[in-house]
Amino acid sequence: MVITPEIPLKDLASSNASAHVLEDYRFDYCCGGQQSLAEACRSAGHDLQQVMIALDAALALGDTQPVAPTRTLAELIAFIVDTHHAFTRAELPRIQDLVEKVTAHHGERHPELNVVRDAFLALQAELVPHLMKEERILFPYILDFERHRQGESPSPPAACFGSIENPLQQMLSEHEAAGSLLKQLRRLTNDFEAPTDACTTYRSTYRALEALERDLMRHINLENNILFPAARALAADAG
Numbered sequence: 001m002v003i004t005p006e007i008p009l010k011d012l013a014s015s016n017a018s019a020h021v022l023e024d025y026r027f028d029y030c031c032g033g034q035q036s037l038a039e040a041c042r043s044a045g046h047d048l049q050q051v052m053i054a055l056d057a058a059l060a061l062g063d064t065q066p067v068a069p070t071r072t073l074a075e076l077i078a079f080i081v082d083t084h085h086a087f088t089r090a091e092l093p094r095i096q097d098l099v100e101k102v103t104a105h106h107g108e109r110h111p112e113l114n115v116v117r118d119a120f121l122a123l124q125a126e127l128v129p130h131l132m133k134e135e136r137i138l139f140p141y142i143l144d145f146e147r148h149r150q151g152e153s154p155s156p157p158a159a160c161f162g163s164i165e166n167p168l169q170q171m172l173s174e175h176e177a178a179g180s181l182l183k184q185l186r187r188l189t190n191d192f193e194a195p196t197d198a199c200t201t202y203r204s205t206y207r208a209l210e211a212l213e214r215d216l217m218r219h220i221n222l223e224n225n226i227l228f229p230a231a232r233a234l235a236a237d238a239g
Ligand SMILES: [Fe+2]
Pocket: 080, 085, 131, 134, 219, 223
């Protein structure tokens, strides 16, 4: 991969080494994946040359495996569900317990915790039905399209929602909503930095929120920048 100022963030997010650098600089490479590196640096106030040097070094030395080492959309979907949906489903109730506990104990002294809890609960309410819609409606539909292309079914799948663009747009707008709640959480928690007097549970809660953010960035990147464009191309091919 050649690093240029014009390269879109989504291309940089396609390999582990460069995705890590984007995460270190806190670039939004999933919903903001169309942005060029130069634009992203300008709006975040980062030095473009410095970021390009970090990316070159990471690609020369780091893990340049693709973020989703899969050949077919069926494999990519299985990877997303088994890795990212499973992680989100396991973490949401665990973090909810932590957030409720910390807010009950320290909410009076640290009133920002009440707002953090509300933002987390809004994120959870957004994500739970979102995962279900992908697994029950969109992903099976994409798998049917792939089977049709492979000659395993004579006609393209029929759907009650019209064009594939409708569920894709719906999922994209839900990703935007989740992304803006994650940004809110990062701001409210001072970049997930617990105050100096914070107890262990308080610190664990912030660490868990940051890990959830990181996983969701990778998850949404795979959907927005790899799976959905491929599904759109499949549907266009099928006419
Ligand atoms: Fe997903």
